[in-house]
Amino acid sequence: MSVARVIVDVPSRETDRPFDYLIPARLEGWVEPGSRVAVPFGGRTLQGIVVATKDDAEVDRSRLKELADVLDAVPPLSAELVELGEWMSRRWLCPLTVALQAMLPAALKGKTEKYIAIARGAEWTEADRLFDGELIAALERQSPLKLSTLLRQFPDQAGAIQRLLKAGKLEELQKVEDRLSVRTVLTVFAPSPERLRAALEAIPRRAAKQRETIEYLLAHPEPIAQQQLAEAVGTTTGTIKALADKGFVELRAVTEDRDPYEGREFPASAPMKLTPAQAAAFGPIAAAVGEGRHEVFLLHGVTGSGKTEIYLQAIQRCLEQGKEAIVLVPEISLTPQMVERFKSRFGERVAVLHSRLSNGERYDEWRKIRDGRAQVAVGARSAIFAPFGRIGLIVIDEEHESSYKQEESPKYHARDVAVERARQHGAAVVLGSATPSLETYAAATIESGAPGNRDAAFRPVYVPLPERVADRPLPGVTIVDMREELKLGNRAMFSRALADALQARLDREEQAVLLLNRRGYSTFVMCRSCGYTAQCPHCDIALTYHRGSQNLRCHYCGYAEREPTECPSCQSPHIRFFGTGTQKVEEALALAFPGIRVIRMDVDTTTEKGSHEKWLTQFRERRADVLLGTQMVAKGLDFPHVTLVGVLAADSALKLPDFRAPERTFQLLTQVAGRAGRHELPGEVVIQTYEPEHPSVAMVERHDYAGFTAQELRHRRVLGYPPFGRLISLTLSHEQMPLLIALGESFAAKMREKASAAGLTGSFAGGAPHALEVLGPVPSPIPRLKDRYRFQCMVKYRGDVDAPGWVAKTLQELAETTKRSGVTVGVDVDPQMML
Numbered sequence: 071m072s073v074a075r076v077i078v079d080v081p082s083r084e085t086d087r088p089f090d091y092l093i094p095a096r097l098e099g100w101v102e103p104g105s106r107v108a109v110p111f112g113g114r115t116l117q118g119i120v121v122a123t124k125d126d127a128e129v130d131r132s133r134l135k136e137l138a139d140v141l142d143a144v145p146p147l148s149a150e151l152v153e154l155g156e157w158m159s160r161r162w163l164c165p166l167t168v169a170l171q172a173m174l175p176a177a178l179k180g181k182t183e184k185y186i187a188i189a190r191g192a193e194w195t196e197a198d199r200l201f202d203g204e205l206i207a208a209l210e211r212q213s214p215l216k217l218s219t220l221l222r223q224f225p226d227q228a229g230a231i232q233r234l235l236k237a238g239k240l241e242e243l244q245k246v247e248d249r250l251s252v253r254t255v256l257t258v259f260a261p262s263p264e265r266l267r268a269a270l271e272a273i274p275r276r277a278a279k280q281r282e283t284i285e286y287l288l289a290h291p292e293p294i295a296q297q298q299l300a301e302a303v304g305t306t307t308g309t310i311k312a313l314a315d316k317g318f319v320e321l322r323a324v325t326e327d328r329d330p331y332e333g334r335e336f337p338a339s340a341p342m343k344l345t346p347a348q349a350a351a352f353g354p355i356a357a358a359v360g361e362g363r364h365e366v367f368l369l370h371g372v373t374g375s376g377k378t379e380i381y382l383q384a385i386q387r388c389l390e391q392g393k394e395a396i397v398l399v400p401e402i403s404l405t406p407q408m409v410e411r412f413k414s415r416f417g418e419r420v421a422v423l424h425s426r427l428s429n430g431e432r433y434d435e436w437r438k439i440r441d442g443r444a445q446v447a448v449g450a451r452s453a454i455f456a457p458f459g460r461i462g463l464i465v466i467d468e469e470h471e472s473s474y475k476q477e478e479s480p481k482y483h484a485r486d487v488a489v490e491r492a493r494q495h496g497a498a499v500v501l502g503s504a505t506p507s508l509e510t511y512a513a514a515t516i517e518s519g520a521p522g523n524r525d526a527a528f529r530p531v532y533v534p535l536p537e538r539v540a541d542r543p544l545p546g547v548t549i550v551d552m553r554e555e556l557k558l559g560n561r562a563m564f565s566r567a568l569a570d571a572l573q574a575r576l577d578r579e580e581q582a583v584l585l586l587n588r589r590g591y592s593t594f595v596m597c598r599s600c601g602y603t604a605q606c607p608h609c610d611i612a613l614t615y616h617r618g619s620q621n622l623r624c625h626y627c628g629y630a631e632r633e634p635t636e637c638p639s640c641q642s643p644h645i646r647f648f649g650t651g652t653q654k655v656e657e658a659l660a661l662a663f664p665g666i667r668v669i670r671m672d673v674d675t676t677t678e679k680g681s682h683e684k685w686l687t688q689f690r691e692r693r694a695d696v697l698l699g700t701q702m703v704a705k706g707l708d709f710p711h712v713t714l715v716g717v718l719a720a721d722s723a724l725k726l727p728d729f730r731a732p733e734r735t736f737q738l739l740t741q742v743a744g745r746a747g748r749h750e751l752p753g754e755v756v757i758q759t760y761e762p763e764h765p766s767v768a769m770v771e772r773h774d775y776a777g778f779t780a781q782e783l784r785h786r787r788v789l790g791y792p793p794f795g796r797l798i799s800l801t802l803s804h805e806q807m808p809l810l811i812a813l814g815e816s817f818a819a820k821m822r823e824k825a826s827a828a829g830l831t832g833s834f835a836g837g838a839p840h841a842l843e844v845l846g847p848v849p850s851p852i853p854r855l856k857d858r859y860r861f862q863c864m865v866k867y868r869g870d871v872d873a874p875g876w877v878a879k880t881l882q883e884l885a886e887t888t889k890r891s892g893v894t895v896g897v898d899v900d901p902q903m904m905l
């Protein structure tokens with residue numbers, strides 16, 4: 071009997087190592103690295119993933135327990151994905167099980183179900199029968215029975231069940247079950263025509279419906295769903311069941327895929343003839359894919375330069391090599407329009423993975439990949455774990471997008487995972503963007519690389535695509551200083567320039583996109599008499615007003631309360647909500663342009679499944695003049711009649727306490743400006759701001775990515791921020807503020823002590839090649855969350871230092887102390903959000 075090394079699904083540091091289990095004979099041959107198993111663990115049955123198998127254990131075999139079960143016929147993960155998980159857990163300091171679980175579709179995140187069974191040899195007394203007769207009878211009909219089912223049937227008998235368990239007459243079993251299974255459809259299989267005719271002979275005349283059913287099958291011999299057959303004949307499924315019972319037809323459960331794009335036609339599209347600029351960019355990418363060489367490319371192409379066509383042709387090349395491709399797209403740009411571009415080129419070979427699918431649909435798409443029925447996976451962040459075995463190409467569109475970093479554990483960055491996975495497979499990576507992240511751009515263009523940034527091996531090949539296709543110009547950009555507008559007496563939400571431009575679109579029956587940059591800008595409630603603002607009682611964050619439900623909500627913990635009618639602090643009735651929400655813009659538009667047709671897209675209007683698609687289709691069909699929205703209207707959209715893009719409050723996110731705020735603002739403005747004039751009609755952009763001189767705004771006017779970046783990189787170099795240094799943020803939290811202050815200070819002091827003892831410390835100010843500093847503690851930008859106060863320490867380092875490894879080791883050493891004091895420490899390696 072051999073041994074399986076299993077990572078159990080308990081996400082804690084103590085259990086973060088493999089445990090050995092014997093593989094019983096009945097499961098021999100079913101267990102390999104990546105198998106999902108059920109194992110006995112501390113008196114419970116838990117799900118686990120096999121990371122290795124071996125012939126002898128170091129420990130005494132007689133003390134090993136046996137695997138309880140193997141949960142899938144085909145292992146959901148592979149040895150390669152297990153290895154990737156191990157790499158992730160080192161890279162982002164998370165337990166291995168957390169990394170492995172992130173790779174599984176939600177449907178496979180099994181939960182433990184309790185069952186109750188009659189114990190062997192149980193003898194019922196008269197008293198048992200008298201008091202618990204019905205319960206016992208239910209179990210005599212079916213045992214084991216799910217505990218939850220039993221309790222639903224006998225809500226008052228929980229005590230009795232416990233008593234009988236204690237008496238040893240009942241026993242409890244545990245099984246790991248999937249939350250979801252494949253969908254099966256009862257399908258009728260007809261035998262040969264001879265046997266059908268023989269059946270007709272045998273069925274009596276009065277069973278007319280049965281005879282009609284057989285006749286139907288004679289005319290239509292292909293397998294048919296039972297329900298469908300019943301409808302076609304005009305009978306019930308009972309008739310068919312009767313035929314099956316007599317053995318005239320066969321009735322089998324057939325698994326069926328839930329296809330989220332069922333019934334949609336995707337017109338086939340042929341490869342376009344590349345423009346000379348596209349061809350030049352495509353050359354080196356195609357060469358790497360063709361030769362099966364691992365190489366990373368930064369495809370830096372302005373908006374509308376035809377990057378997608380390059381992706382498509384690179385995928386084509388990849389498929390011709392008999393290999394598979396993954397395409398990552400930010401969640402919000404994963405629109406049906408985007409999907410269509412891939413489906414119409416590669417048809418059935420495309421599987422789509424994103425969070426708007428139901429768990430079932432997602433699971434079915436995932437199985438299409440695992441079973442080799444799809445060769446191209448298009449999806450959001452987690453699609454990077456698509457269970458392919460022969461990857462030839464990974465494309466990351468809009469590579470600068472912060473949504474590629476997962477904000478909860480495992481706090482991985484899909485871009486880094488992509489590079490690692492591609493390395494494993496010898497695959498090419500294409501990182502595409504009109505506004506690459508400074509990290510990627512610096513790694514690709516600075517001669518010596520960006521020393522502090524990341525693995526020295528990360529040196530993408532820079533592939534520029536500086537012009538739009540067909541000599542279309544980039545749109546003209548006008549920056550409007552809203553302070554000037556105010557001086558001239560215009561208090562409206564729209565500047566004269568934007569109002570005129572909008573009116574012109576209405577007159578010419580063209581369309582406009584309006585972006586309300588709302589990040590860090592919420593609709594909060596404030597008292598005009600005393601200045602009170604409504605805060606979440608659990609988090610130090612202003613509550614956001616939701617008009618639909620007329621309540622105030624905390625976007626961090628979900629707390630909600632009713633809209634106040636008077637100020638809780640001074641009882642003044644002059645309490646109202648402030649801030650320019652999309653709803654207010656919508657109202658202002660209706661007032662200023664009577665009859666204007668507006669589609670509003672924000673979190674409130676896109677929660678319903680399919681709503682996103684519905685709005686975009688309406689806009690495409692020109693059933694609206696204006697598409698108004700938050701970040702979600704900024705990216706990836708390609709509408710021929712959009713000739714105006716307007717931005718309200720361009721600078722609202724600049725004040726966020728995050729060193730990436732200027733970079734993000736520049737990216738957002740450039741991206742949204744790129745939505746205008748992408749086809750025959752020329753485009754125009756109007757950006758309203760209170761800070762027209764700010765480089766993040768001013769450089770957009772000239773479409774000057776290089777200028778903005780050079781300036782921003784100079785700042786970053788001085789401060790030692792990425793890409794000239796790397797960060798690991800440590801967030802300490804505790805319920806009591808004074809205690810947290812004291813513990814935070816001593817924690818930071820110990821970290822500094824240990825860093826200098828390890829010979830790691832070095833100052834950033836000097837030009838030393840290696841440097842490491844432990845900064846803080848300071849209150850986090852969100853100083854309290856879910857009733858816990860938060861302080862932040864930052865490890866800043868550069869050069870060839872294994873800082874994550876050192877932090878992991880140090881946290882282990884300090885674990886005793888932190889645990890005793892009740893402090894929790896959250897770790898974020900290469901944080902993207904400074905929260």
Ligand SMILES: Nc1ncnc2c1ncn2[C@@H]1O[C@H](COP(=O)(O)OP(=O)(O)OP(=O)(O)O)[C@@H](O)[C@H]1O
Pocket residue numbers: 342343344345348371372373374375376377378379503504539540705706707708744748
């Ligand atoms: N070789 C080509 N010949 C003709 N038209 C092309 C060609 N390549 C792309 N196009 C068209 O140009 C338009 C812009 O291309 P695409 O959407 O791929 O640009 P992009 O670089 O991905 O833009 P963005 O980054 O702004 O999303 C599309 O309508 C596309 O169909």
Ligand SMILES: [Zn+2]
Pocket residue numbers: 597598599600601602637638639640641642
């Ligand atoms: Zn007040």
Ligand SMILES: [Zn+2]
Pocket residue numbers: 606607608609624625626627628629856
């Ligand atoms: Zn809250």
